[in-house]
Amino acid sequence: MHAYKGKFKTHWECSIVTPHTCRLTGVLGHHRNITSTFVAKKMYGVILDKMDYEPALIIRDIEQNFQYVISYAKSWRAKQKVFEMRFGTYEASYDNLPRMLEAIVQRNPGSAFDTYSVPSLSGGPSILLRAFFCIGACVRAFIYCLPVLCIDGTFLTGKYKGTILTAIGIDCNKQIVPIAFAFVENENTKSWY
Numbered sequence: 682m683h684a685y686k687g688k689f690k691t692h693w694e695c696s697i698v699t700p701h702t703c704r705l706t707g708v709l710g711h712h713r714n715i716t717s718t719f720v721a722k723k724m725y726g727v728i729l730d731k732m733d734y735e736p737a738l739i740i741r742d743i744e745q746n747f748q749y750v751i752s753y754a755k756s757w758r759a760k761q762k763v764f765e766m767r768f769g770t771y772e773a774s775y776d777n778l779p780r781m782l783e784a785i786v787q788r789n790p791g792s793a794f795d796t797y798s799v800p801s802l803s804g805g806p807s808i809l810l811r812a813f814f815c816i817g818a819c820v821r822a823f824i825y826c827l828p829v830l831c832i833d834g835t836f837l838t839g840k841y842k843g844t845i846l847t848a849i850g851i852d853c854n855k856q857i858v859p860i861a862f863a864f865v866e867n868e869n870t871k872s873w874y
Contacts, residue, residue: 682698683698715743715749716755717756717759721759721762723746724742724759725766734760739760740756743756771839775809776809778864779809779812782814786814789817790817791817792815793814793815794812795813796813797812810866811866813861814861814863815861819859819860820861822850823850823858823860825853826850826853827850827852830850831849831851832846832847833847833849834846834847837864843864844864844865844868845864846864846865846868848860
């Protein structure tokens with residue numbers, strides 16, 4: 682690049698600009714300004730288009746575009762930040778759950794929900810421990826199902842661990858009808874009750 686400043690001018694003006702294609706041998710393979718936030722902003726559209734985009738592919742893309750290598754941990758954090766930018770944080774989701782269940786109950790007659798929270802030890806907002814809901818239409822459909830109620834639980838694998846408990850009926854066509862769901866801390870007698 683060649684630039685000059687005129688005699689009576691206050692700014693520089695570029696006269697010759699040639700693209701730079703080589704890389705200096707003494708330059709390090711990493712750069713402190715390539716943070717997980719920077720990577721998340723650059724890869725936002727790519728990751729949202731393909732939600733199972735692996736951190737190894739993020740590393741490859743950053744290396745191709747910026748000629749710097751980032752760590753696996755940084756690429757994983759960048760992917761998590763993209764999800765937070767698009768879907769919000771886990772904390773916000775748990776905070777919105779009671780309001781969302783209230784809206785479901787208002788729009789679906791016969792539906793019910795219940796939440797159980799414990800006060801925070803630090804004096805902050807209460808901690809959601811359990812949530813239960815059932816849709817009124819599914820409860821009414823159970824009248825026409827076989828007199829069998831299947832119950833089961835499965836594990837949550839996100840940031841917050843726990844269990845989803847489900848109660849399912851079976852209709853005369855051998856189709857399943859979900860009756861009720863509960864998000865609990867673990868599978869025990871109290872949470873099933």
